[in-house]
Amino acid sequence: MASSVGRRIARWSLVLATTACAADRAAAPVDADPAPSRDASTATTDARVRADAPTEAPRATADARAPDAAAGDARACATLALCDDFEGAAAGGPPDPSRWTVGAPDVTGTGTLAVDDTQHHSGARAVKVVGEGGYSNHIFFTNSAVIAALGPVVWARFYVRLSDALGDGHVTFLAMKDAESGADGGKHLRMGGQAKILMWNRESDDATLPALSPAGIALSEPLPTNQWLCLELMVDGGAGVLRTWVDGVALAGLQVDATPTPDVDEQWLRDAAWHPALTDFGLGWESYAGQAMTLWFDDVALDAARIGCF
Numbered sequence: 001m002a003s004s005v006g007r008r009i010a011r012w013s014l015v016l017a018t019t020a021c022a023a024d025r026a027a028a029p030v031d032a033d034p035a036p037s038r039d040a041s042t043a044t045t046d047a048r049v050r051a052d053a054p055t056e057a058p059r060a061t062a063d064a065r066a067p068d069a070a071a072g073d074a075r076a077c078a079t080l081a082l083c084d085d086f087e088g089a090a091a092g093g094p095p096d097p098s099r100w101t102v103g104a105p106d107v108t109g110t111g112t113l114a115v116d117d118t119q120h121h122s123g124a125r126a127v128k129v130v131g132e133g134g135y136s137n138h139i140f141f142t143n144s145a146v147i148a149a150l151g152p153v154v155w156a157r158f159y160v161r162l163s164d165a166l167g168d169g170h171v172t173f174l175a176m177k178d179a180e181s182g183a184d185g186g187k188h189l190r191m192g193g194q195a196k197i198l199m200w201n202r203e204s205d206d207a208t209l210p211a212l213s214p215a216g217i218a219l220s221e222p223l224p225t226n227q228w229l230c231l232e233l234m235v236d237g238g239a240g241v242l243r244t245w246v247d248g249v250a251l252a253g254l255q256v257d258a259t260p261t262p263d264v265d266e267q268w269l270r271d272a273a274w275h276p277a278l279t280d281f282g283l284g285w286e287s288y289a290g291q292a293m294t295l296w297f298d299d300v301a302l303d304a305a306r307i308g309c310f
Contacts, residue, residue, distance in 0.1 A: 074157070074310035075303070082146040082302040086125045091117040095127050095141050104138035104284070111139035111285055121159040121228045121298035131173075131285025133292040140175060140284030143302070147176065147281045150304045152238040154278055157307040158300040159228050162293060166193030166223055169289020170201065178204070178276040180237070189276060191233065191244075192286070196222050200242070200254060207268050209242070210253030216263035219253025221246075228298070230309035237276045240269075248309050 077083035082099070089095050092114055094102050102113060109132060116128035127141060147154055160173065172192035179186050187203035194201070197220040200209035210216035223229060223246075232245040244254035253264050260266040268274070283297045301307045 074308035075305075077301070080301050080303045080307060081150060082143060082300070084300050085123050085298060086115050086127055087123040089115040089125065091115050091125060099143055099145075100141040101144065102139070102141050104140050104286070106138050106286065107136050108139055109134070109137035111137040113139050113141060113284060116296065119161060119296045121161075121296075123298075126159075126161075126296040126298035127283070129173075129283075129285050129293075129295050129297070131171075131287060131293045131295065133287045133290040135286075135288055138284070138286040140282035140286075142175075142280050142282035144280040146302050148279045150302065152236060152275075152277070153304055154235045154237075155232070155303050155306050156234075156281060156301065157230065157232045157309065158283060159230055159298045160223075160283075161228050161296040161298075162223055162225050163295060164291075164293055165225055166196050166198070167289070167291045168195055169287070169291055170194040171288065171291055171293070172201065172286040173283060173293075173295060174233075175282045175284075175286070176235075176276075176278045177280045179279050180275060180277045186279070189235070189278065190286075191231075193223070198223055198244075198246070198251065198254065200244070202268065202271075202274075205271060207271070209256060209265060209268050211263045211267055213263050216253055219264060220251055232307070232309065234306070235276060235278060237278065240275050 077085070084096065084099060086095055094100065094113075095115055111130060111132045113127055113129040115125050117125050119128065120126045129139060131137070131139060158174075170192065171194070172188075172190040174191040175188045176190075177186050178189050190201045190203060191198070192201065193199060194208065195212050195217050197217055199212070199220055201207070202209075208216075210219050230245075230247050232248070234243045235241070240256065240258070242254075242256040244251050256265040256268050260269045281302060283300065285293055285295065287293070299310075
C-alpha cells in the first residue's frame with residue numbers, strides 16, 4: 001500500500017512539473033525577428049551570424065554557424081551576368097582572354113597564375129595563383145566588362161582554396177576599382193587578410209573592416225587552409241552598404257550599414273560620402289608585408305542578385 005501511494009505521489013509531481021514548464025513557455029514573449037544587436041560582445045567565437053536582408057545590421061544568434069536563411073541553392077550559371085568554372089580553358093594557359101585580363105592593379109613581378117588541373121572545386125580545372133611576397137609581385141585576373149554594367153548593387157560569389165593561413169601582415173586576394181573613391185579617380189576596394197583574419201581594406205583612406213582592435217578582430221575569423229571555401233559579397237553603392245559571407249554564413253565584423261558600429265564599421269563610415277561605383281573585379285594576390293601564398297579560384301560569378309553557394 002505504501003508503495004502504491006508513493007508511486008501516485010511521484011506521478012502527480014511529474015504532471016505538476018510538466019504543467020508548470022508548459023505555462024512558463026506559453027507566457028514567455030516570442031520575438032520572431034529580434035532587433036539588430038550592436039554590441040560586439042554578443043558575437044560568438046567565430047563571429048558568424050545569420051543575414052536576412054541586405055540593409056540590416058548583423059545579428060548574433062545562438063548558433064553562430066547556422067546557414068544564412070536567404071542563401072538557398074546556387075542559381076544556374078546560365079542565368080548569371082558572369083559565371084566561369086574555367087573548364088573551357090587549357091591547363092597551363094590563362095583563363096579565357098575574352099573574359100579576363102591578367103595583370104595587376106599596381107605592379108607585377110614574379111607572381112604567376114594559370115589554369116590548373118591539380119585542384120578544382122567543380123569540374124576538372126581552377127585558376128592557380130602563385131603569389132609571391134613583397135609589394136612588387138602583384139598578380140590578378142580581372143574582368144572589366146560585367147561589373148560596371150550591373151548597376152549600383154553588385155553580388156559576387158567565388159570559391160577559394162589557400163595553401164597557408166593568413167598572416168599578421170596585410171594581403172589582398174580580391175580587388176575592385178571604385179570610380180568614386182580617391183581624388184585621383186579610382187582606388188580599390190580590397191578583400192584579403194590582416195592580423196590573421198579575413199578583412200576588407202579601402203585603399204582611398206586605408207580604412208579596415210573590421211577595425212583591427214581586439215574586439216574587431218574577434219568579429220571576423222581566420223580562413224581554413226587546404227579546403228574550398230565559398231565567399232560571397234554584396235556591395236550596394238547607392239546605399240553605401242557592404243556585406244560578406246563565408247560558406248553561406250555572414251561575418252558580423254565584415255558588414256557596413258547606415259549605423260556606425262564600434263570595432264566594425266565606425267571608421268569606415270567616417271567617410272559619409274562612400275557610395276562606391278565599381279568598375280572591375282579581380283582575383284589574385286597582393287602582399288604588402290612579405291607573405292607568399294599559393295591559392296586557387298573556381299566557380300566565379302557576378303550578378304545583380306544573390307547567387308548562392310553549391
